[in-house]
Amino acid sequence: MRDVELKMKERASELLKSGEVARVIGWKKGEFYHDPQPASFESVEELNAFVYNGFCGANLSKYLIQMSKKEGKTAIFLKPCDSYSFNQLVKEHRIVRENIHVIAIECQGKLDIEKIKAKGFDFVTEVEENGDEIAVASLYGNGAVQKDEVLLGKCETCKGKVHQVKDEEIILHEMQAGKKNRFEEVEKLEAMTEDERFAFWREQLQKCIRCNACRNVCPACSCLKCVFDNPASGIAAKANDDKFEEQLFHIIRAFHVSGRCTDCGECSRVCPQNIPLHLLNRKFIKDIDGLYGEYQAGETAEGKTPLTSYTEGDAEPNDVVNGEVR
Amino acid sequence: MQNVTEKKEFTPNIVAFCCNWCSYAGADLAGSSRLSYPANVKIIRVPCSCRVNPSFILKAYQQGADGVILCGCHPGDCHYVTGNYYTRRRMSLLFSFLNYMGIEKERTRVEWVSAAEGARFSAVMNDFVQKITELGENKRLTDLRVKEGE
Numbered sequence A: 001m002r003d004v005e006l007k008m009k010e011r012a013s014e015l016l017k018s019g020e021v022a023r024v025i026g027w028k029k030g031e032f033y034h035d036p037q038p039a040s041f042e043s044v045e046e047l048n049a050f051v052y053n054g055f056c057g058a059n060l061s062k063y064l065i066q067m068s069k070k071e072g073k074t075a076i077f078l079k080p081c082d083s084y085s086f087n088q089l090v091k092e093h094r095i096v097r098e099n100i101h102v103i104a105i106e107c108q109g110k111l112d113i114e115k116i117k118a119k120g121f122d123f124v125t126e127v128e129e130n131g132d133e134i135a136v137a138s139l140y141g142n143g144a145v146q147k148d149e150v151l152l153g154k155c156e157t158c159k160g161k162v163h164q165v166k167d168e169e170i171i172l173h174e175m176q177a178g179k180k181n182r183f184e185e186v187e188k189l190e191a192m193t194e195d196e197r198f199a200f201w202r203e204q205l206q207k208c209i210r211c212n213a214c215r216n217v218c219p220a221c222s223c224l225k226c227v228f229d230n231p232a233s234g235i236a237a238k239a240n241d242d243k244f245e246e247q248l249f250h251i252i253r254a255f256h257v258s259g260r261c262t263d264c265g266e267c268s269r270v271c272p273q274n275i276p277l278h279l280l281n282r283k284f285i286k287d288i289d290g291l292y293g294e295y296q297a298g299e300t301a302e303g304k305t306p307l308t309s310y311t312e313g314d315a316e317p318n319d320v321v322n323g324e325v326r
Numbered sequence B: 001m002q003n004v005t006e007k008k009e010f011t012p013n014i015v016a017f018c019c020n021w022c023s024y025a026g027a028d029l030a031g032s033s034r035l036s037y038p039a040n041v042k043i044i045r046v047p048c049s050c051r052v053n054p055s056f057i058l059k060a061y062q063q064g065a066d067g068v069i070l071c072g073c074h075p076g077d078c079h080y081v082t083g084n085y086y087t088r089r090r091m092s093l094l095f096s097f098l099n100y101m102g103i104e105k106e107r108t109r110v111e112w113v114s115a116a117e118g119a120r121f122s123a124v125m126n127d128f129v130q131k132i133t134e135l136g137e138n139k140r141l142t143d144l145r146v147k148e149g150e
């Protein structure tokens, strides 16, 4: 990974020096090793803080909504999954494609600091990725862990390692797709009874503190005015003592991104309460695949989405059970 | 002495979204033909079934509805040509999703009723009210504050 980081930094520096781009969006050092932060670099000096390591899980594409409208070109580093969000944003006319230079970068799966901590490494100071095993250095000692066991949830089910858009690429080693089937957990829920499902979701959703992080991070949630910011909606409260508003929030959020959610996994990654939001989004994806034909949002920047098209022979709502026509 | 624990008979609150051009006219015809449908069906007139944002349905539940039914022109007969085709996709996904969250599948329904189908309107409503009465009160999608002090 070190070589990839160096190459990226070098390329960013070239682009800024030559004036080809006015800024580069990437990651900079955070307070700890494990929390690199998304950042916009506008000069070669600023690049001193540039990092790219196993903790750069953040999807940078959403920053382009503002950045691509600024004076001058913006270069951005996109991992394979981020490239789907990019296309979706282009399709919805949220970003200005001509003002953007996409650099497709290598990704070997990003790491979940909580899972590493659970393995007994607190205060991680460095991580060296060597294939299936990673070497962890921490204040309380060093050791090795299996990468598969400490991947971010979204990386376990990675859609694949092919960028859907790029102007150039920095890929030095071969990449692998995720090993898990992303619908497995959805199917488990479908197999439960209504009562069991209700209990499951009530348990999950009542943990919600309505921080709105899942909405704010989502590249599909790019509305200038969001329903949840309307105080008259009855669903805008940030903290609730009643379970219903939580359910309503989650149903509406998931519905709004249906057919547009690329399954980038950011919502679940940022949720401070560890609510499995991907299980909501993936239900829509699975139903859409089953009822209207397989569809992957963000695969291209053109064409209609499943909810903005129809066929005369579509299923009747009353007949659909578990995403299948009864 | 009056038995205070005696159960009141359950009459469900039903919200029916009806499109202006077909189903609302169908309801009108049912009325003028003196075909009855239960009084606990509250009709909300909308310009097209596709005007019904899924959050309208959720809001109805939040406000105490026990069942929500959405009526529009038959596919192919939409006044705006294609509106109900979009409704159909949205509602298929929404209903399946609500059920995924543990909400009873039968609480929400879509029926196509034309302006000439007064008898059908009446039959659909009677049937729906009966189903919801069997299902009982909506407890899962209700805002506790709405029912307070009842």
Ligand code: SF4
Residues within 6 Å of the ligand: A207, A208, A209, A210, A211, A212, A213, A214, A215, A270, A271, A272, A273, A274, A275, A277
């Ligand atoms: S990020 Fe999690 S806690 Fe915050 S609003 Fe979303 S679901 Fe609720």
Ligand code: SF4
Residues within 6 Å of the ligand: A214, A217, A218, A219, A220, A221, A257, A260, A261, A262, A263, A264, A265, A266, A267, A268, A281
């Ligand atoms: S809903 Fe979640 S997985 Fe889908 S696009 Fe938004 S952040 Fe990504």
Ligand code: SF4
Residues within 6 Å of the ligand: A215, A220, A221, A222, A223, A225, A226, A227, A228, A252, A253, A256, A257
């Ligand atoms: S929750 Fe809905 S209204 Fe709000 S930003 Fe997301 S898509 Fe837009």
